[in-house]
Amino acid sequence: MEREVATLFAPQILERNPDIVGVTFIMKIDPSKISTSITPFAMIDEHSALPQEQEILFTMHTVFRVGEIKQTAENSRLWEVQLAITDESDPQLAGLTDCIKDEIVGKGWYRMGQLMLK
Incomplete structure (x- = not known):
């Protein structure tokens, strides 16, 4: 049902503009990896x-x-992209975060600028 709703409007939009593509994000949410805290x-x-x-x-x-x-x-x-939610204990995400922290030096806006340039 949700997939039908998500793809209901895309063909109409794609017909109007031949220069665009549509993307449907299919999210897999593991309840054990999500909490409000x-x-x-x-x-x-x-x-x-x-x-x-x-x-x-x-x-x-x-x-x-x-x-x-x-x-x-x-x-x-029309494309479909499968997404899966991560949590703070995800080892690949933790590794990426640590790598970025090591590479980006400075404080405040300078550090933000360095991150954007990467």
Whole structure:
């Protein structure tokens, strides 16, 4: 059902503009890896114009691992991207974070600028 809703509008938009492609993100959320203290989120369906969509709002620092990326069989301009939520104990994420911390020196805005240049 959710996949049908997600792909309902894409073909209409793709028909109007031949220069764009559509992307559907399929999120795999392991409940054991998510909690409001580690990954704050909000169920916003009661505040949405379409409450039946069961929308969830994640914080900006939520990290997802990109899995398979494939074209859909129905439309060559529509792609599906599999995402899986990570948590603070993810060893690859911890390794990447440590590497970035080691490479980026300085303080404040200078450090932010160095990160952006990487």
